[in-house]
Amino acid sequence: MSKIPVLEIFGPTIQGEGMVIGKKTMFVRTAGCDYSCSWCDSAFTWDGSAKDEIVQMTAEDIWNRLKEIGGDLFNHVTISGGNPALLKNLNELINLLKQNEIEVALETQGSRWQDWFTQIDDLTISPKPPSSNMSTDFAILDRIIHNLTDHNRLEQTSLKVVIFDEADYQYAKGIGERYPQIPLYLQVGNRDVHGEDIDNLTSTLLNQYEQLIDRVVQDDELNNVRVLPQLHTLVWGNKRGV
Amino acid sequence: MSKIPVLEIFGPTIQGEGMVIGKKTMFVRTAGCDYSCSWCDSAFTWDGSAKDEIVQMTAEDIWNRLKEIGGDLFNHVTISGGNPALLKNLNELINLLKQNEIEVALETQGSRWQDWFTQIDDLTISPKPPSSNMSTDFAILDRIIHNLTDHNRLEQTSLKVVIFDEADYQYAKGIGERYPQIPLYLQVGNRDVHGEDIDNLTSTLLNQYEQLIDRVVQDDELNNVRVLPQLHTLVWGNKRGV
Numbered sequence A, B: 001m002s003k004i005p006v007l008e009i010f011g012p013t014i015q016g017e018g019m020v021i022g023k024k025t026m027f028v029r030t031a032g033c034d035y036s037c038s039w040c041d042s043a044f045t046w047d048g049s050a051k052d053e054i055v056q057m058t059a060e061d062i063w064n065r066l067k068e069i070g071g072d073l074f075n076h077v078t079i080s081g082g083n084p085a086l087l088k089n090l091n092e093l094i095n096l097l098k099q100n101e102i103e104v105a106l107e108t109q110g111s112r113w114q115d116w117f118t119q120i121d122d123l124t125i126s127p128k129p130p131s132s133n134m135s136t137d138f139a140i141l142d143r144i145i146h147n148l149t150d151h152n153r154l155e156q157t158s159l160k161v162v163i164f165d166e167a168d169y170q171y172a173k174g175i176g177e178r179y180p181q182i183p184l185y186l187q188v189g190n191r192d193v194h195g196e197d198i199d200n201l202t203s204t205l206l207n208q209y210e211q212l213i214d215r216v217v218q219d220d221e222l223n224n225v226r227v228l229p230q231l232h233t234l235v236w237g238n239k240r241g242v
């Protein structure tokens, strides 16, 4: 079996955001990203700061570790990054999880296609808005959505856009217009990914969440969306591994 | 057209809980309930305190009112109560909404079946745990789930149990065991439905949410659940009409 670069395996906990918000799950966080978003809350996956924590693991190593810490307490695993879609051989892990009747969720920004996308039960494509300083390659994103449509995977797919400012909001509307067939989730951006004052962070995030709701409910071009906060940040702040 | 007793029509806002949490929606709240849960957060729908606010409306009246306040800002309507399942003639409203390409969500405790259940896009059945002081008629609940299964409506159905204490938690586990084929949502109970100090309420609810998560993640009999807070209470406290 080939190796997968892993930075964190933790859980069980709950998924704090997106299409399966609240779901009991384990997390596997892969190392490496082709983006470098200005506000990345997982920058340690790609900025070198956690280089020494990266472990090269086979799919079986990862499964063993999941069972070691999660025991019988889970039937859902979320793979996040970094960008797990950089890893062609992730299919080995996905297959192994499915063989063990584990549901698999995965989040990626939509900069790369992998054939194993069609095996994911809850696939979140989260294109990055202007405030990230990244720019979306819409030719690739179109192809990804097209492939998922061809493989009849729309029920397992959602789009998620994090909103920090007006330009991000407009970007999200563009995404909604471009892919009206895919459920769209808007998520409040966390400007303070290193802050340690949880009470303060919670009230700031809830205020921003309220503002985003106010905006969306008055916008007749965004009738078909879901607007969500990050529950794990409300509960645990910026702590890692929960 | 026959009349429907309505207590509130408001929105657009977001759905704060359950299977379509975060969804942009309008709310129609019907009057009347066959239960009287100890911690009911909508007691004004049945305790007589808002008797003078009840308006008898036809389906068309309701639709006109929705358009009047919601304009073009919605394509989803949530019907709640009270117990809207007391109203056989609600099918007139549901049909009218569907004719206008509006998706319909509805919440009921599962004490009555109505044939129009099979027309609902997002049906939440929320049986009430012991702390409510109500007791579940499982013969009826079984029949409801059976009918929904027969009509191939499981993808549009979820179960939701509000948890206040240990007995409620055990009750929720029983619900999960009894209906393993239906997605189960556990929701943190709000003990303080009249409190006006939002900051305090938010931090209490987030603490209780964290405790419920801690409990669920250590319980191998509840692997397949989603654990959620009430987002509207986190954002707006106990205010009505948001």
Ligand code: SF4
Pocket: A033, A034, A035, A036, A037, A039, A040, A041, A042, A043, A045, A081, A082, A083, A109, A128
């Ligand atoms: S795509 Fe995700 S992991 Fe990569 S830099 Fe952006 S936020 Fe961070």
Ligand code: SF4
Pocket: B033, B034, B035, B036, B037, B039, B040, B041, B042, B043, B045, B081, B082, B083, B109, B128
């Ligand atoms: S079933 Fe719902 S509306 Fe009726 S008393 Fe209980 S909580 Fe209140």
